[in-house]
Amino acid sequence: MTRHPHLSDDQLAEVYLHSAPMEAERQHLERCGLCEARHADLAHLLAEVTVVARADADAACSPERLDRQKSAILGHIERDPHGRVISFPAGHTRTPEPIHGHPERRWIGGAAGAGLVIGLLGGHFAQDLPSLGTFPSQASQPVAVAPLQAGPPGTV
Amino acid sequence: MLAAAIKALVVAGEHDAARERFAELVSLQQRRAVRIAYHYLRDAHDADEAVQDAFVKVFTHIVGYREEMPFEVWFTRILVNGCLDLRKARARRLRWMLPTVTSDDAPPREPVAPQAGPEDQLLASERGRHIAAAVEQLPLRQRAVFTLCQIAGLSAGTVSQTLGLSESTVRVHLFRAIRRLRNFLEQERT
Numbered sequence: 061m062t063r064h065p066h067l068s069d070d071q072l073a074e075v076y077l078h079s080a081p082m083e084a085e086r087q088h089l090e091r092c093g094l095c096e097a098r099h100a101d102l103a104h105l106l107a108e109v110t111v112v113a114r115a116d117a118d119a120a121c122s123p124e125r126l127d128r129q130k131s132a133i134l135g136h137i138e139r140d141p142h143g144r145v146i147s148f149p150a151g152h153t154r155t156p157e158p159i160h161g162h163p164e165r166r167w168i169g170g171a172a173g174a175g176l177v178i179g180l181l182g183g184h185f186a187q188d189l190p191s192l193g194t195f196p197s198q199a200s201q202p203v204a205v206a207p208l209q210a211g212p213p214g215t216v
Numbered sequence: 217m218l219a220a221a222i223k224a225l226v227v228a229g230e231h232d233a234a235r236e237r238f239a240e241l242v243s244l245q246q247r248r249a250v251r252i253a254y255h256y257l258r259d260a261h262d263a264d265e266a267v268q269d270a271f272v273k274v275f276t277h278i279v280g281y282r283e284e285m286p287f288e289v290w291f292t293r294i295l296v297n298g299c300l301d302l303r304k305a306r307a308r309r310l311r312w313m314l315p316t317v318t319s320d321d322a323p324p325r326e327p328v329a330p331q332a333g334p335e336d337q338l339l340a341s342e343r344g345r346h347i348a349a350a351v352e353q354l355p356l357r358q359r360a361v362f363t364l365c366q367i368a369g370l371s372a373g374t375v376s377q378t379l380g381l382s383e384s385t386v387r388v389h390l391f392r393a394i395r396r397l398r399n400f401l402e403q404e405r406t
Contacts, residue, residue: 070391077365077372077390102394106366109397112347113367117254118247121263126250129264130242133271138235 067095072102218244219287223278238275245288246271248368249295255363256299257306258352266302270295288370289377296360296378350400358393361386 067075067088075085076099089096121129218241225234249270253263273294274281281290354362364375365386372390376383 069395073391073394074387077387102398105398105401106394108343109347109351110366112344113255113351113363114251115344116348116351117251117263117367120254120260121250125260125264126246129250129268130239130246133242133268134235134239136268136272137238137275 066092067098069098069102072099075099076103076106219274219278219281219290220283222275223281223283226278234278235275241274242271245291249291252292252295252363252368253299255351255359255367256296257302262302262306266295266298269298273298285377286374289374292364292368292370292374292378346401346404350397350404353400354393354396358389358396361389362393362397365390 067085071082071085072095075082075089089099218237222234222237222241225231225237246267249267250263253266253270254260257263257266270291274291281287351359351362360379361375364370364378365372370378372383372386375381376386379386381389
């Protein structure tokens with residue numbers, strides 16, 4: 061089995077990121093100009109990405125804002141060491157706009173409307189098709205009624 | 217060490233002294249915490265809330281802190297769980313509501329210092345915007361690992377304890393994130 065002449069991308073990343081020594085890979089890097097150049101490219105890219113990602117987060121949270129945040133944390137644990145937080149800061153909170161009133165009310169209205177429609181349609185069909193549920197023989201059969209026996213007047 | 221000292225002070229009933237030491241702890245961890253929260257939530261106000269909540273939880277539960285676990289692991293786990301909860305809450309909220317934040321009424325970014333440093337200049341450049349976009353398009357798990365390893369500067373071992381993943385899994389996610397970032401940025405260049 062022959063060894064691959066160059067380091068893979070993952071091996072290069074491992075060399076860059078891994079704190080433990082990777083002797084074989086490091087020795088290869090010293091000998092191979094191509095892999096050394098790829099390693100330098102990767103190191104440059106990762107350093108650049110790290111700087112930008114940190115600066116991106118830092119731009120969203122200035123040192124003054126960090127100070128305010130720290131004061132809020134310490135104030136909170138002093139006032140109420142058992143409570144939960146809080147939106148911070150008090151200004152600039154997003155206020156989402158309801159689409160049409162409260163969603164719960166929309167549900168209630170929708171359910172009531174659907175119930176009304178189902179009830180009306182059900183009633184309509186039940187009236188139009190009264191014989192659907194009975195057999196023809198049953199429908200045409202005369203009902204036998206036992207003759208009433210007339211009792212003496214005044215008896216129930 | 218600092219967390220253990222705060223725990224000892226709280227157990228001894230010396231709450232004022234505990235709060236003073238806690239202020240030092242906040243100063244030490246705050247910047248990194250904000251970076252992590254911001255990259256999870258992509259919103260400065262939500263990140264503020266998550267960071268505050270995490271610090272308050274740490275203080276209120278400091279008696280339960282086990283010294284054999286590195287403080288960074290414990291704290292970052294609390295912070296990351298809080299960020300994930302906030303993301304879920306935000307998703308639930310947005311399911312019903314239309315956000316009204318537009319370019320006109322969005323909260324303004326904090327003013328940038330007049331003499332911007334090289335990092336700010338790089339961020340403001342086109343290359344910087346591409347890089348920020350590349351990090352943002354990473355899948356959540358890869359972004360989490362990349363954020364904790366590269367942006368927060370935690371070791372793979374600490375990240376594996378924090379996220380409850382094996383170290384090799386953390387490395388796999390990290391390598392995939394790096395590969396994806398590189399491909400994205402190369403595509404942008406061409």
